Structures are given as structure tokens and as C-alpha cells.
Amino acid sequence: MRWHPTALNVSLLTLAGWALFLGVVTGRPDLIVVAVPLVVALAAGRRTSRPPTLRVGRDVSTDRVFEDERVTVTYTLRAEVDVPLVELLEALPPRTHVEAGRHHAFFRLRAGEEVAWAFTLRCSGRQRLRLGGPHLRFWGALGLAAAEARYRAPQTVAVYPHLTPVRYPPRPLRTQTFVGNHVSPAQGEGIEPGDIRPFAPGDHVRHVNWRATLRLGTLHVTQYHRERNADVVLLLDTLSEMGAPGATVVDAAVRGAATLAAAYLGRKDRVGLIEYGGQLRWVRPGSGRAQLQRVLDTLLDASVVFTYVTRDLELIPRRILPPQALVVALSPLLDARFVRAAGDLTARGFDVVVIAVSPVEAVRAAVPASPAADLAARLWALERRAELDAHRRRGLTVVDWDGVSPLDAALLAAQRPRLRRARVR
Amino acid sequence: MTRLAAAVLLLVLVAFPLAVLPLAPVTWLAGAALGVGGVGVALQSVGIVTTGAALAVIAYALGLVIAHPAPDPLTAGALGATLVVLLAVVHLGGRVQGAALGAGVMAGQARQWAGVVAAGVLAASVITLGGTALGPVLRGRTLPVVVAAAALGVLLAGGGVFALVTAREDAAAGDRA
Secondary structure: OOOEEHHHHHHHHHHHHHHEEEEOOOOHHHHHHHHOOOOOHHHOOOOOOOOOOOEEEEEEEEOEOOOOOOOEEEEEEEOOOOOEEEEEEOOOOOOOOEEOOEEEEEEEOOOEEEEEEEEEEEEEOOEEEEEOOOEEEEHHHHHHHEEEEOOOOOEEEEEEOOOOOOOOOOOOOOOOOOEEEEEEEEOOOOOOEEEEEEEEOOHHHHOOOOOHHHOOOOOOEEEEEEEEOOEEEEEEOOOOOOOOOOHHHHHHHHHHHHHHHHHHHHHOOOEEEEEOOOEEEEEEEEEOOOHHHHHHHHHHHHOOOOOOOOOHHHHHOOOOOOOOOEEEEEEEEOOHHHHHHHHHHHHHOOOOEEEOHHHHHHHHHOOOOHHHHHHHHHHHHHHHHHHHHEEEEHHOEEEEEEEOHHHHHHHHHOOOOOOOOOOOO | OOHOOOOOHHHHHHHHHHHHOOOOOOOEEEEEEHHHHHHHHHOOOHHHHHHHHHHHHHHHHHHHHHHHHOOOHHHHHHHHHHHHHHHHHHHHHHHHOOOOEOHHHHHHHHHHHHHHHHHHHHHHHHHHHHHHHHHHHHHOOOOOHHHHHHHHHHHHHHHHHHHHHHHOEEEEOOOOO
């Protein structure tokens, strides 16, 4: 770290030069005297000692937040010698705003003095927020010299996509063997009434259906459907994206995937994730809070990676894509490779639901408003609606989602029938 | 706050030439200095303020040439001190704009400015007294002696300024900033 003269030296020199020059030209001693304080200031600004040192400590309130949540960063500065003026600036990562305090500060510290500097950041997009540490600039007398340094202590804060509650996630057609919240076609212990059959030895008395017994004259019992869990695999399309940074269709799809993962895991289902794009990444199906953390961590890095290599879903092991699984694909359906992959999965007997994230809204928000843009957006929306209808005719279950409104509203409009409902006639 | 202080200092600066000769063309130059300096203060630009201040110095020199008053080192020293503080205030204002200021920052800066101004005024007084003392000695000397002394002075001043601007001091930098 070394002292550097600042541009203020040039200003003082200029004025001193003018005063001296005019003094010599006019022969007026007053003008020579005018230059004296300027030259004295230049001399006072000269730094011969080494720049002061500071001990910097940092504390970040949390290392995991969701979008639009706050992170408080606190720096503690301790001076070993007198520091007349020190400037600190923490460079803000993209899509981050200062909510409280300032990320740029000036302090004056005496030897041994300690001050705390805190500011609160609001993170408005999923990312790994990297706080590199503040830039420090020590100022000499009158700001005529400056010495710069950097406190390097990189720290990452994970900003996860915002989770919204979902009451109506796509219902799986097939269930697994463990206890869950989905009504299984299989009969057994449960609370969802199924068929009615004549009483047999070993049946519980509490299962006797007295109404049917009275009508039919013999003892009848009510059978119940078992409640079982399901395997759900979220298939995220990262082959293409559109929209402004932080508000692309991939961001919307990631938000939807995170929301669905939380909803299914909350219903005791096993949830897996496959990122289908330039890189093929996956998370093995699992359940519980740890699995949600794994899925969110994977979603955090989901992005479009350009490659000439086209990977096939057949490469994915069976344990990642179980045969009985419900596959929820989140895609803008812009890339024919993804449409083909979803069609292949349907043809292979998978229960596939495609949540088509509309790119129209994302692009519309990214371009300046104009009548031509409005017209183009409307035409695009019509064209897209026709494409989705064509996919539906080919057997794909497609849910249209604009990526902006709550996912639950789109899912409610595309409610699937229950697995099976027995009726007493 | 720093803008207001700089605006007041600019008004004081412009008042110096007007106090010497409140007539055209000094008023024109002082007006131009006020306008340019005002823009610089509003934009917190040291460069523009320097231009305005240079115009004020030229206006002061013009006033002295036209009015031919008796030498007044006190006023001249005050003008030089005003120039220093004006530039320092504008420079600080541009740096601290939008930043959080810790306790004692502005007070510490004000103390610094006061110290430098006091040293400047003291130096100006010493030089004035020295000049007053040397004046009778140099009076009547031949022109080559004066020119040689002036050239030596210019050389020394130039060398000193060069040394001031280019002086750097290395220091170790570790995990401490």
C-alpha cells in the first residue's frame, strides 16, 4: 500500500501557478502572497510516513435467504494508529439493493478506537451473493494523497428463489408404497371411502356401513383407499431463455420448481430434480427438509449453458427417474429438443405434466412499451396458445403459466381428476 | 452541507476582486468566476471550481493593475487561504456524496483545514516580512542580479513542486487493510 497524489494537487498547482505568473507579469507582490497558502497546502499534503493500518472484521447476519429477504452486513474497524480519514466502499453484486444504511462510508479513528459499520442488503433475484470485502481508501491531509487497499474475505450468501404456497399441485396418477397424502387406488387403511362389500370375518365393526346394511339387509362394510406418497421428478428446461436478467423464463421456471418441490415435500412425497440443458444435472429423489435444501441448492445454479452436445434423457439412471414417477416439466417450450424429450417420456409411459412458462410476459417486460410491441406480444401469445393446443392434441398434459402470477392459479385451472372415487348407488 | 459551505466560500472569493475595484471589467470577470464556480459547486467538480477560482484570481490581478492600491498582504493571504479551503471543501463534498459519515469526520476535516490555513497565513506573513526586510537591500541592484535570483527561485520552486507531487512512500500490506 502506498500514497498516491490526487487530482487536487493539480488544481492547487494551477492556481498557485496563475497567482505567481500574474504576480511576476504585473509586478504586484499581493499575488505572490496569494500563492503562498496554496504552496503551503501542497507541502502539508505530502505524505512521508507509511499509510495507517486497520483491522477489519465482518459479520453477515445469515448465509441463506430467500428472494426479497434482507441480509445485514456489519464491519468492525479497529485502528492501531490515528486514521484521519478512511473511506470504505462495498461493491454491490447485481440485483442487490441497499435497504438500510449505506454501502459507502467515511470514518475517522483514533489509535485503538473501534467502530462498527452496518448496512442491510435486499436481494431481488436468486443468486449466490458474493461479498468480496470493502475497498479501503486512506486520505491524507486535505485529500491531497490517498492510499488504497482491499479487505479480501469473500463470503457467499445463497439467495434462494421465493416460495409461494401451492394448494393444488398436479396430482400424480400413480403412488408409491410409503404413507403419504395421495389417495391410492389400492384398498386398505385410510380415511378416503372406497367400495362397499359384504361383511367378512375379521372386518372391524367400525367399518360397517349401517346405511347400506339397512338397505341391503345384510352386513356391509366400507372399504377405504390407502393414502400413499408419490415420486415426483421436476424436469427443468435450461436449453433456452428469454427476458431481462433476473426475470427470464428460466428464473420463473426455477421459482416454479422450487415452489412445487416445497409443496410436494410438504406432502411427504419424494422429489427429484433434473436440469435438462447444456449441462445435464440431477438430484436423486428423496424426502424431507434436507432434500428441499438439496433441490434449492441445485436450482440456485440452474442456468443456460451453450453446448453443441445434445444429451438424451435415456442417459438418466432409473433411480433418478423412477418408472412410477410423476414428471413435472417446467419449460417455455421454445426448444424443440425439450418438446421431443417430454413427448418421449409420455410415450414411455411416464405421467408427464408440462408447465409451460410463457416467455411473452418476460420479453414484454424487457422491451420498451409501444403499440408495435403490444401487437407483437398479442400475436405471439395467440401463436403460443395454438402451439400448446397442438401439444395437448399429441397427448401432453400442458398447464399454461405466465410466470408472473401465482403458480397456484394456473394449476387450479388445470386440476386433474382424482385417482378413483367409489360411489354407492 | 458541503455545497452550502462551498457556495459561501465562492461568494467570499468573488468578493475579493470586487473589493479592490467594483467596476467593469473586473465585475465581468468576477461574474464569470461566480457562474463557472457556481456550476462547479453544484456539480461538486473540482476541475470546474478550479477554473472559476482561476478567473477570480485573474479578476483580482486586473483590479490590482487598474486600481493600483497599496500592497495588502493580509487580504492577499486571506484570498489564498480561501482558495485552499474552497478546493478542499469541494473535493471532500464530491467524495462523501451519498456516503455515511462517521462521528467526527467533518470536525476532523475542519480542524485540518484550519491548521493548513493557519500555516499558510503564517508563511505568507513570514514571506511578507522577509520581503519587506530584503527590499531596501535589493533596491538599486543591477538587472542581471535580480534575473539570476528570480531564475534560481523559479528553479528551486519547480524542483520542490516536482518532489512534492512525485513523492511516494511504500508500506507493507498484509491481511490488514
